[in-house]
Amino acid sequence: MRHGVDQHAMQPGASSLTTLVRAWAPVLACLLLAVVLQMVVGPLLVSAGWDFAAKLLLDIGINVILAVSLTMVNGFTGQFSIGHAAFMAVGAYVAAGIVYYGSFRLFGSAEMAGGLLSSAPEGRQGAWLTRGDALFGLSILAGGVASAGCGYLVGLPSLRLRGDYLAIVTLGFGEIVRVLIQSQTTETLYDPEEIAKTPLWQLPKYLGGALGFSGLPFYTSLFWVWVFALLTVLVAYRIKSSTYGRAFLSIREDEIASEAMGVDTTRYKVRAFVISAFFAGCAGALFAHTVGVQLNAGELGFVKSFDIIIMVVLGGLGSISGAFLAAIILTILPELLRSVSEYRMVAYATALILMMLLRPQGLLGVREIWDKRTWRWLTGSRTRKRGGS
């Protein structure tokens, strides 16, 4: 640290209070923004007759979580996971099982029992947050943790190996999850007495199997979705802009050099993968309890994973704001193009090929929209061609 102390390091010591504020103010801002979306924006949209826009905002938020979390793996560390939807499925089913059977056990029915911050109006009980919300919130986290655990089990062996093993293993994992869920009994218990009698460890069998898990309470609201979406973005941004983010990016840039500079590349790749799986699990939990969704593992297969990859690639591998933008665009676009929806995959594939040819680094590359370099690039004052790979 010979050169450690010079004018740059000698910034006036921030008082502990300002440090605390700077650390937590963004978290509070995320919460506040989510509350505003729920209490102001949502009702405004509904009263204007734009219910579809409110619903779209839910889908956008969930896709933001998915795209930004996948960015941490495919963008930051440069690995290629193509089974993100499987982590979503794990989170969805774990959370759904907890919420559904937990509601019966705790409240006697699977009726939605949320407060003002949850969605279905008929279920609202006047309070901001209720016991039902607590159950839902905890189940989202449980879904995330279960998904992160799966991420660890899948990532540890495959990320040790070089090359495309991760892609193959994640693809396989996605299929295994789907088949496992779909091959279970199609029964769902709905008799409170029967549920009360069934031992806890047997309940996970009754998740609807191939028919899908129906009867879930629709807790997912603008508040829940955007709290998680904004926190995902905040965490991703804070990681990226920290010394750990540089470690992740260095792996993607040059694994050998990264390792030579002291970055345990396997450990960091697994770490990114686990964090990413956690948020995907949370997204799955939110997805499962959305109005109009009938949770079915068949819908969380490769096609869904591919949708998320497209968002990450379109946004620019490694760019959080790019993934955010792409998630918005690619959620709205299919709605606009509903009439030609059967050609969606064709359009995606074409867009992807064009992208690879014209702008292989995606909309923003590794940059963020607020970077100085982005503006220089947008205004065209710097147009140096990129060399090899």
Place this chain on the structure above:
Amino acid sequence: MSALVLEASGVCKTFGGLKAVQSFGISLAGGDLKGLIGPNGAGKTTVFNLLTGVYTPDEGKIALAGRSIAGKRPSRIAAGGMARTFQNIRLFGELSVLDNVKLACHVRVKHSMWASVLRTPGSRAEERAIEGKARGLLDLFDLADRADEQGKNLPYGDQRRLEIARALATDPKVLLLDEPAAGMNPQEKKELRDLIRRVRDEFKTAILLIEHDMGLVMEICERITVLDYGKTIAEGTPGEIQNNPRVIEAYLGVEAADAPSGASNA
């Protein structure tokens, strides 16, 4: 005399049938500046790859600051105090020049990733220290005004210097430089020579230098090891090496009758 920071002996590596390095040994103490030379394909870079853990030696001992490192992964060895540059430059091209150096400070970071996410006072203080250290190194290497450029956009000579700055940011005890002067013009080479000396004097780092520019090697290295076909054919001061017939033969490729080494062993 200070204690040995790097001690290697009997290190061997075979690729298929090719004995790339045979029974290689070297010892370096803090502040030593030694050279490793030899014709193309002699096994110099392979020696670096063995010392830094990119390859595991088939045989032999390597100790860094008294601890055996043979078989450990490169990141562990780097954490133990070994840093290197690459013959075929390996910068983090998309990252800024500053971030290239900052990344290398990561190996000494004490706060956890959760501290980073929560932006704890400890993590902030350490990030500031990293920023200061990295800018200090860029100043030393005359790269300060390029701090925000992407690594891949630097001219060749700057990229080579950035690699050295990056390696130094890991606080190494041993610094391995693989042909740092390659592609530099005479003026840049002169500056590089002063820089290497300065690094040695200021950081008390032990330096092992691979270089094809004999002028540079002979001028700054205290001792030189010469490899040919993976074998150590000479070791000594620049004066001794310059007059060693086996070295001259290896470089000139003369088939001398009294040279039982080299070809007969391949």
